Amino acid sequence: MFDALTPLQAMDDGQFDRAVARLRADLLDAQYSILEQARTPVILLIAGVAGAGRGVVVNTLNEWMDPRHIRTSAFGPRDEAERLRPHMWRFWQALPSRGRTAIVFEAWFSETIRDRVDRRIKRPAFDRTLQSIRRFEHMLAMEDAVVLKFWLHLDADTQRARFKALEKDAATRWRVTPEDWHEHRHHRRLCKVAEKAIRETDDPHAPWHLIDARDTRLCELAVGRIVLRALRVALAGRPARPAPLLLPSMAVAEAPAAPVSEAVGATRPMTKALYQPALEALQGRLNLLLRQPAFDARSLVLVFEGMDAAGKGGAIRRITHALDARFYRVHPVAAPSEHERKYPWLWRFWRDVPRNGRAALFDRSWYGRVLVERVEGFAEPEDWARAYDEINAFEQEWVAHGAVVCKFWLDVSPDEQLKRFNERSRTRFKRFKITQAMRRLFRKSASLRPKISPRKKLLKRS
Amino acid sequence: MFDALTPLQAMDDGQFDRAVARLRADLLDAQYSILEQARTPVILLIAGVAGAGRGVVVNTLNEWMDPRHIRTSAFGPRDEAERLRPHMWRFWQALPSRGRTAIVFEAWFSETIRDRVDRRIKRPAFDRTLQSIRRFEHMLAMEDAVVLKFWLHLDADTQRARFKALEKDAATRWRVTPEDWHEHRHHRRLCKVAEKAIRETDDPHAPWHLIDARDTRLCELAVGRIVLRALRVALAGRPARPAPLLLPSMAVAEAPAAPVSEAVGATRPMTKALYQPALEALQGRLNLLLRQPAFDARSLVLVFEGMDAAGKGGAIRRITHALDARFYRVHPVAAPSEHERKYPWLWRFWRDVPRNGRAALFDRSWYGRVLVERVEGFAEPEDWARAYDEINAFEQEWVAHGAVVCKFWLDVSPDEQLKRFNERSRTRFKRFKITQAMRRLFRKSASLRPKISPRKKLLKRS
Known part of the structure; x- marks a missing residue:
């Protein structure tokens, strides 16, 4: 899946600047219309491999849109309050109200993908989490939410070259952490696990977008354009509600309990x-x-x-x-x-x-x-x-x-x-x-x- | 201070039932008017000695008023989220919105009083906490809040007798915990520390009410009547804002920082x-x-x-x-x-x-x-x-x-x-x-x- 990624179309500086200027204006218009309509919560999930520039994209979206109506959440190791409550609790806390936007950094995928890559969880637990994610996103779509998921990708060679270049310069060396190298060593397995997660959860009401992140500027532009298109579709009219999910049924008691x-x-x-x-x-x-x-x-x-x-x-x-x-x-x-x-x-x-x-x-x-x-x-x-x-x-x-x-x-x-x-x-x-x-x-x-x-x-x- | 506590006036069952019926109806009327007015947050703080029936009073207030517009919070040992944030953070989270009521169990006093009783904090730290409590309550009063603080009291002999009676019956033995006996052994010191806290924070805009808790039913009635009176005063018109607090001034840089x-x-x-x-x-x-x-x-x-x-x-x-x-x-x-x-x-x-x-x-x-x-x-x-x-x-x-x-x-x-x-x-x-x-x-x-x-x-x- 990741090998077949289409490279983004190159453009010169002038083209790029004009495209960004137009996109920013359109994004703002769309954001304000969504806000005014107060029907659609917007959820932008940014995931991907280390070094692909996820943080930069998050910053850029906050710059291009009006950040006063965006809440950005990133999810690190669980703290006590999160450990002592059900798995999805912390993600529910990050949901935006109708009309507002949430940018969720890594969010409900990374934790389980990385747990599976490092073999902290077995396949059945991984599958169960993916199913509960599908249910969660289906519920969001039924609530008229726009849910867009982005996977920013680099192949292993580009990733290594990027880390090496950053490390060569004393001023940027700090940008590469031991966790980045750890992930790099497991790049192949990460791709395999992520591919499964993406395939299983790529629903029409919460689609995945795989983006070639070799050129950060083009990557930002691509993400921004996809967001704009989705906001415009949402503004054009209430979308058809998604079809019911066909998931393995949950255990439900057969007969009513006796009084x-x-x-x-x-x-x-x-x-x-x-x-x-x-x-x-x-x-x-x-x-x-x-x-x-x-x-x-x-x-x-x-x-x-x-x-x-x-x-x-x-x-x-x-x-x-x-x-x-x-x-x-x-x-x-x-x-x-x-x-x-x-x-x-x-x-x-x-x-x-x-x-x-x-x-x-x-x-x-x-x-x-x-x-x-x-x-x-x-x-x-x-x-x-x-x-x-x-x-x-x-x-x-x-x-x-x-x-x-x-x-x-x-x-x-x-x-x-x-x-x-x-x-x-x-x-x-x-x-x-x-x-x-x-x-x-x-x-x-x-x-x-x-x-x-x-x-x-x-x-x-x- | 506690020795001079006036005993509550006894009444027979008929009198009591009629008084409660009238009080409940009046309390509800007042609560709904406050809610409709949406100006005054109501904060009822219930503190006191172990065995005085604080929990019963909290339950009763929830029964007498409409609990759908009350939020009751109790504050136990701090969890991680509370330890990793400033002292007053968890109390700010419990504040009611305008028109609604918060019943806060022990709240901002007990922790510091008990820390001081067990000598986990020294006197200057205790004094500083009392000052920050005074500032907090002053701020609440400036926001038109009704702040009422109740100390339910038992003398040491009554407390011991009550614990003994509960322990004698197998069905109620569980009601007396080791912490209760620990507190009983320090009853005298608790009174001394609590007296200081009460004297220092008994402001007209956030008054303390000391209640003789030997008869739980009379105690409930007394608390309810004080609440009713305060709600009616708040409904009668916007109270005069409290005078500025005269507290030791906080360290403020003398001169503006140079650009x-x-x-x-x-x-x-x-x-x-x-x-x-x-x-x-x-x-x-x-x-x-x-x-x-x-x-x-x-x-x-x-x-x-x-x-x-x-x-x-x-x-x-x-x-x-x-x-x-x-x-x-x-x-x-x-x-x-x-x-x-x-x-x-x-x-x-x-x-x-x-x-x-x-x-x-x-x-x-x-x-x-x-x-x-x-x-x-x-x-x-x-x-x-x-x-x-x-x-x-x-x-x-x-x-x-x-x-x-x-x-x-x-x-x-x-x-x-x-x-x-x-x-x-x-x-x-x-x-x-x-x-x-x-x-x-x-x-x-x-x-x-x-x-x-x-x-x-x-x-x-x-």
Whole structure:
């Protein structure tokens, strides 16, 4: 693949300067139009071999476009916060809001490519990462993002010659690091691994562009022109959404979990005299479990969904009462704020992923997309329809990292729910819990029930 | 101080239930009004001795108010991200936006109080932290925040009795930890240290409330009532801004730094033949310096301010060209977004503080408050006037943590500036760099010049 790279067309200085001047003006126009439209996040991924001038290209793009609307992120060795959270967490943090641009240096490819080159990971792990990258980029495209990936290439001879030339001059010697030479020695294997990664992830909605980087100026121009073309296509109209990804399906439980009520016989009412000691004993066991050293490599994610007035708040308080306040956080999930709506649906939940050793309790959750947003018509059918797959991938990422994810659906019968609504209306301080939306949802609750994900545990409360 | 604590007035169950019902309804009303007004951030700090029920009070406030508009943060031992950044960084991250509420558990007091109790820090360090807390809370009050601090207290005998009672029952034994007993053994010293902290930071704009916590229910009610009263005062009208803090003045350079031009003779133009090798040699030295192990305990903050068209962008690119992309970030500073305007002025800059071992380059900066915002009238006089002190405190915090902060003012003569503006107008891709604001500022530039902070290095470029 890399051998067949077409060399860039040479041009003289005058031609080049005129081309750059035109390109810069056009790029700026396109950037401002994208910004004004506030629909399309732009993600430019710059990867490639050492010495190919990736840093120069990143600087140049920042110079040619208006850098106040660009956020550039580079990803080095993981720090503690990144190690203690799922693999993709740090990349979600770098996503731009609609209309803005992110230049991501190396990003989600380099780490896994270099791990594979140095044989720190085996082929199945490498393949799994490529698949989760494909899912991630597919999700971005479904969010109307422009995703462009550039691989700046040098053959081994040119790379060596470039390093040697830099090293000969005392003033530029520092530009060549031991890691550069390490990579050079594995140039052949790097090409093989990168080729596989590129072939597997070269989707029409997130295409790769292989660029001959022997002439840095021409390389910059080529990258800039590709960016411009893509921005113009995005401006010309909303692109067709990409086709669904055909990836090996994720493991999903075959049958819905049996309601807990059936398993533990919770339908029989419990007296307060029995309840309180039983609760305290369970709280104690939970507390001690989370204090065990083994929990340092795990995290706990508790999701509470269910009918309004089913008692989510009370259930959450009974759990947090058992936990050390420094080690958990409750996330009451409301409708997304204006700021949050500028990002993909799952973005705000990725932000709140607990690090290892911590617990996160969600009072309502990402399932809002396929529940209230679907029923109320806040999300387009194609958006809530794809959310099922995205949510599965999302939870799988967390679980693969070591999170224990428990999801609870608290159910009440329509009669009991109506009774509680009326009681709330009578109690002044509970009135805030009754909203117009709730009354609407109550009328629609017949349509809400069948949408319950089969994998949630059913806790029948009345 | 703690001995003279007035016991809370006892009440029977009926009285209590009625009082709570009324309080909850009123608290919710007040919370929604504050939210709607979107002017006042509310910060409730819950501290106190072990076993006093701080966690219960935090849970109860979340139950009594609408938790979807509250963010609760607890601060345990510092993780890596927190250790590698200035002391106050993690507290800035917990601040609520205008209209919302933050409940901060222990927060900025406990860490320093407990460090002092266990003699991990000496008295001068303790005093310095208290002073920086006072500055922080003063800043919050100037931003119209409601700041309420609660110390929930138990005397040593009650504390011991409470621990013993919990330990006697197998179901509740887990609630008493070794740290609780450790604190109990130092109860007397804790009281002494806490008393000093409370006395020193009991400002009218951020008052302490000492609560007798022997009866948890009464304690909750007392806290709730104080919160309600403060919210109502805030709703009644914008409070008088607090008086300036009279704190020991911070070290500020006496005289303005001499313009670099005078020191290095940069006024004489340099030929390109001399310039390029000199630049590369300096870039190399910078690169190698930042690769030294000693830099792991430092960070580098470069601030570029100056007249429009003075060449900030070019200067920044010449520096980043010397750096490893994974270890620096450029922050082009535009006007604050709507989201950022909901927080104190310096909030977005605290967010971008580099961790140790990293560099941050600011293309324009927090000085915008006392430059463009002042000249253009975007900030009220009292707001830009206090920014000088806040900026000094802010930079001092970063430097105390080990940051190397260099600030550059790039100057051009009005003639040269006009020449560059005209050149930009003629070049299509440079036109975006000329805004209406720039033209206005150009006309006002006589008034802008004398506002230059005396501590910035002057780099005369023409």
